[in-house]
Amino acid sequence: MVKQVLQIKDLSSGYGKVTVLRDINFQIVENEVVAVLGSNGAGKTTLLKTISKLISPFTGEIIFEGQNIASYPPYLVAQAGIAHVPEGGKLFVNMTVYENLLMGIYRNRKKVKEDILEEIYEIFPILRERKNQLARTLSGGEKQMLSIGRGLASQPKFIMLDEPSQGLAPKLVDEIYQKLSILKKRGITILLIEQNINYALQFAERGYVLENGRIVMEGESKELLNSEHIKKHYLGI
Amino acid sequence: METIFQSVFSGVLMGCIYALIALGLSLIFGVMNVVNFAHGDFVMLSMYFTFWAGSLWGIDAVLTPLVTFPLLFLFGVIIYYGLISRTLREHYTIQIAITVGLMTFLRAITQLVWQARPRALTYSFIQGNIQVGGYVIALSRLVSAIISLIIIGSISYFLNRTWPGREIRATSDDLDAASLMGINYQKTYAIAFGLGSSLTAIAGGLLMTFQQVDPTMGLRFGLLSWCILALAGLGSLPGLLISGLIVGVSESLAMTFWDPRARLLVIYLIFVLVLWVRPRGIFGRK
Numbered sequence: 001m002v003k004q005v006l007q008i009k010d011l012s013s014g015y016g017k018v019t020v021l022r023d024i025n026f027q028i029v030e031n032e033v034v035a036v037l038g039s040n041g042a043g044k045t046t047l048l049k050t051i052s053k054l055i056s057p058f059t060g061e062i063i064f065e066g067q068n069i070a071s072y073p074p075y076l077v078a079q080a081g082i083a084h085v086p087e088g089g090k091l092f093v094n095m096t097v098y099e100n101l102l103m104g105i106y107r108n109r110k111k112v113k114e115d116i117l118e119e120i121y122e123i124f125p126i127l128r129e130r131k132n133q134l135a136r137t138l139s140g141g142e143k144q145m146l147s148i149g150r151g152l153a154s155q156p157k158f159i160m161l162d163e164p165s166q167g168l169a170p171k172l173v174d175e176i177y178q179k180l181s182i183l184k185k186r187g188i189t190i191l192l193i194e195q196n197i198n199y200a201l202q203f204a205e206r207g208y209v210l211e212n213g214r215i216v217m218e219g220e221s222k223e224l225l226n227s228e229h230i231k232k233h234y235l236g237i
Numbered sequence: 238m239e240t241i242f243q244s245v246f247s248g249v250l251m252g253c254i255y256a257l258i259a260l261g262l263s264l265i266f267g268v269m270n271v272v273n274f275a276h277g278d279f280v281m282l283s284m285y286f287t288f289w290a291g292s293l294w295g296i297d298a299v300l301t302p303l304v305t306f307p308l309l310f311l312f313g314v315i316i317y318y319g320l321i322s323r324t325l326r327e328h329y330t331i332q333i334a335i336t337v338g339l340m341t342f343l344r345a346i347t348q349l350v351w352q353a354r355p356r357a358l359t360y361s362f363i364q365g366n367i368q369v370g371g372y373v374i375a376l377s378r379l380v381s382a383i384i385s386l387i388i389i390g391s392i393s394y395f396l397n398r399t400w401p402g403r404e405i406r407a408t409s410d411d412l413d414a415a416s417l418m419g420i421n422y423q424k425t426y427a428i429a430f431g432l433g434s435s436l437t438a439i440a441g442g443l444l445m446t447f448q449q450v451d452p453t454m455g456l457r458f459g460l461l462s463w464c465i466l467a468l469a470g471l472g473s474l475p476g477l478l479i480s481g482l483i484v485g486v487s488e489s490l491a492m493t494f495w496d497p498r499a500r501l502l503v504i505y506l507i508f509v510l511v512l513w514v515r516p517r518g519i520f521g522r523k
Contacts, residue, residue, distance in 0.1 A: 052417060073421070074413075074416035074417065075419050075421045078417055078418060078419035083417075084417050086413065090411050091414070092406070092415075094406070094409075094472055095403075099406075104418065106419050154419070
């Protein structure tokens with residue numbers, strides 16, 4: 001039987017009195033890679049922030065492994081095993097690369113040894129080279145890798161990636177997606193947010209399309225790529 | 238020439254204690270961006286506690302931090318949860334009103350409990366002078382400066398090498414990202430506020446080995462620590478120490494060559510000058 005990892009029911013959310021997301025419903029099962037697509041301002045980032053509870057939802061349920069986490073504070077969501085690689089990386093810029101990765105271990109600090117960082121250095125060898133540098137001195141691509149590495153260091157059951165390709169040169173985007181496919185092979189459940197529809201649908205198995213805060217389409221990646229709506233509005237064909 | 242050396246040296250010794258006081262303020266301001274106007278009065282309160290411990294139970298001033306350190310830590314944590322945590326989402330003027338209120342309250346309380354006259358302890362086992370190459374150094378000041386340096390070093394170790402220390406630094410860098418790592422920032426803030434307050438307990442104990450306390454002292458120490466923090470900027474412990482020394486030496490020189498009453502004036506001058514010329518401080522990041 002497939003195991004539900006995340007289930008969102010009738011979720012609406014926003015900032016202050018402004019509603020950004022309305023009646024969102026979707027679910028992700030174990031080992032699945034799902035993309036949420038949409039243009040700027042569609043509410044993609046708000047969706048991830050609401051799941052990790054940086055923003056509190058107005059109504060609805062967020063069920064993670066059978067528990068409704070909608071009323072959790074953000075640190076408990078993280079401790080439950082959800083990693084959120086936020087938009088722009090949000091690194092600890094005055095700490096070293098090594099210390100940033102160490103903060104990823106934080107939720108398991110009483111159980112795990114630092115050996116787990118070796119695995120991350122294997123996926124991102126550049127981070128080993130930059131180990132003792134301050135995070136603020138990294139290039140854009142390196143920052144993105146460190147942010148993903150920090151998320152992985154928490155050994156999450158489920159990882160959410162907010163536009164890992166944002167602001168990067170095409171060559172670097174390829175490199176980031178190569179690294180992400182290693183995670184996919186390892187069977188980590190992934191929720192990916194992306195403006196770049198081609199990359200997202202090649203990487204993910206399924207997708208949801210978000211427009212003006214509502215889910216307007218869902219389906220297998222191939223179906224979505226072939227749909228008239230996607231072709232017309234997002235791919236410009 | 239000799240007077241200059243003597244003056245500079247005693248300024249350096251005081252500067253170490255000043256840096257310790259400012260470190261407490263810097264921890265609080267650096268992590269939660271809260272301006273604690275009552276910080277100098279925490280030093281004063283610590284000095285009165287030291288006076289109590291010394292006069293009532295006969296504990297030597299140098300040893301009183303063993304009692305006052307945990308006491309001030311607890312005091313800081315209570316102040317954080319009772320007052321500060323409620324104002325975090327408010328406009329900064331509300332935080333100023335709260336901490337200025339706390340400052341006034343502490344001054345009034347000390348006047349009630351200990352009266353307005355100066356209080357001092359009669360004896361500390363680090364009293365007396367030592368002679369170094371023709372210069373006279375008060376042993377109490379020398380020992381106080383050394384202890385201050387050791388404490389500053391320990392705090393540096395704590396911030397860089399322990400989990401609660403890393404929590405404080407991570408939260409100070411990016412509150413949201415720290416939460417995403419599983420850090421309960423309310424707890425981290427409380428620890429930072431408690432620690433920042435408890436550092437004044439050590440400084441207060443050391444100060445009482447060679448000087449007296451009265452209810453107006455809070456102003457001096459508050460101003461001192463703001464000046465040092467403005468000079469140092471945020472995020473550099475060596476910068477904080479050097480700034481402490483600059484303030485200590487300037488104060489000492491002003492007292493020797495100008496007028497002992499000019500000490501606050503000089504500190505205030507440095508403060509204004511720094512804010513005017515280089516608002517992010519000499520050693521600060523960003």
